[in-house]
Amino acid sequence: AQSVSQHNHHVILSEAASLELGCNYSYGGTVNLFWYVQYPGQHLQLLLKYFSGDPLVKGIKGFEAEFIKSKFSFNLRKPSVQWSDTAEYFCAVNAENNDMRFGAGTRLTVKP
């Protein structure tokens, strides 16, 4: 079964700083990759997804992620964070078995 690792438990940045959140997965077959965001008190929302094609995926709110197959990674990036980006970010992997596995999440705190 696939597993997902998010290396950073809590990241604290100042506004306008650049963001990169790591995500690695373990699964040898074809995977589909997702990043979800959970703002305080709100539901999980899909930020972006990768199924196939261009490994650099652009999502909502200026986020992007790059799928590097050789590294089994799908890191989330944003060039300049805002205070409103404060949230919990979850990487998720969906393999052919239809099972969806989530990482432990990374809490992002952006200081104004």
Added chain:
Amino acid sequence: EPEVTQTPSHQVTQMGQEVILRCVPISNHLYFYWYRQILGQKVEFLVSFYNNEISEKSEIFDDQFSVERPDGSNFTLKIRSTKLEDSAMYFCASSWGQGARQPQHFGDGTRLSIL
């Protein structure tokens, strides 16, 4: 944009009692899921449901759990005799197609507190 809705937002129940968590998936979606998130831990898959039957379940989803689609709109999770360790956020999700190609849309979650 259509959303998955869950009720109640917070449920407090005595240990040993039965609890039913309710979800209204997006109307044209065909696949339904329950996940839980114990405080400070990752989101864990519980069960998926399609065509009025369970299509997949995790080891967490034991005999204490059951799911049902009692009518055309609701999707419920029942915990028969709650335990302290059932305290968690429970998320419902739905998708139009089978998971690999269709992202799952999540509800706000129900916080279940077992006393």
